Amino acid sequence: DISLARLIAMFQIRRMTNLSLKEIGKEFNRDHSTVLNALNRIEDLVKNDPIKAEIVKDITTNINSRYE
Secondary structure, eight states, X not given: OHHXXXXXXXXXXHHHSOOOHHXXXXXXXXXXXXXXXXXXXXXXXXXXXXXXXXXXXXXXXXXXXHTO
């Protein structure tokens, strides 16, 4: 699902960079409130859906391993 991938990307960018919500939104042609919504939605998914939590964890691990 493209929208889920975009939400996870916004979430990861926010966690791994110092970019503001506005700057992240600009990269996705969205506004800062959309980014904030994405962060909240992914945080909820991670808390309530073990499968999605594992997916986000795997993505984080893969990103971190490439930049170590």
